Amino acid sequence: MAIEVRIPTILRTYTDGAKQVEGTGSTLGELFTDLDQRHGGLRERLVDNGGLRRFVNVYLNDEDVRFLAGLDTPVKDGDTVTVLPAVAGGATVS
Amino acid sequence: MLTIPRALYDKIVAHARADHPDEACGVIAGPAGRDRPERFIAMTNAERSPTFYRFDSAEQFRVWREMDDNDEEPVVIYHSHTATEAYPSRTDVSYASEPQAHYVLVSTRDEDTAEFRSYRIVDGVVTEEPVSVVE
Secondary structure: OOEEEEOOHHHHHHHOOOOEEEEOOOEHHHHHHHHHHHOOOHHHHHEEOOEEOOOEEEEEOOEEHHHOOHHHOEOOOOOEEEEEEOOEEOOOOO | OEEEEHHHHHHHHHHHHHHOOOOOEEEEEEEOOOOOOOEEEEEOEOOOOOOOEEEOHHHHHHHHHHHHHOOEEEEEEEEEEOOOOOOOOHHHHHHOOOOOOEEEEEEOOOOOOOEEEEEEEEOOEEEEEOEEEEO
């Protein structure tokens, strides 16, 4: 058993094109560190200064982890983590 | 070049007009790899702002999963600028992360004429493309 992680197109360069990879850990932060062992560089695209990058949305099953505990969100075998690029922008710099 | 049916073009402009002066945003999905916009999906601007937009994250999760289940992809990602020209801002470029998508910008600054333009944004480089509206 492991945690399934769904990777968006833009980050599949880090997973040899795979849409889905697996990892382990007891929190989301640990899971990302584990993934980075096999998919070097992936973690840096997700995490910045100890928090989630604002350019990505990360979901545990179907919940946005920003509304859970961010990188400290507990994860367990059988969970699915989905990464999506945040879609945002606008006329001026926020 | 973006080739888009008239009915979908009109829906984007109507959404932008309806939400003015806030920015409107949404997606047109189409079969993966075919570059054909087909299914119009107006999205909620979670920011409800005249100068910024962000897809509501829960809604985006549902819509993206639906596209995945249907073997679709976001062919068009659109939003409006309500007081400035229809050209990607630095913020737009920094967030752009769907290299296969046509980024459509509509400006509603003029009450009578909507400015409708399309771009590719890949690795921070903006390239404008012609728009062909088909009946």
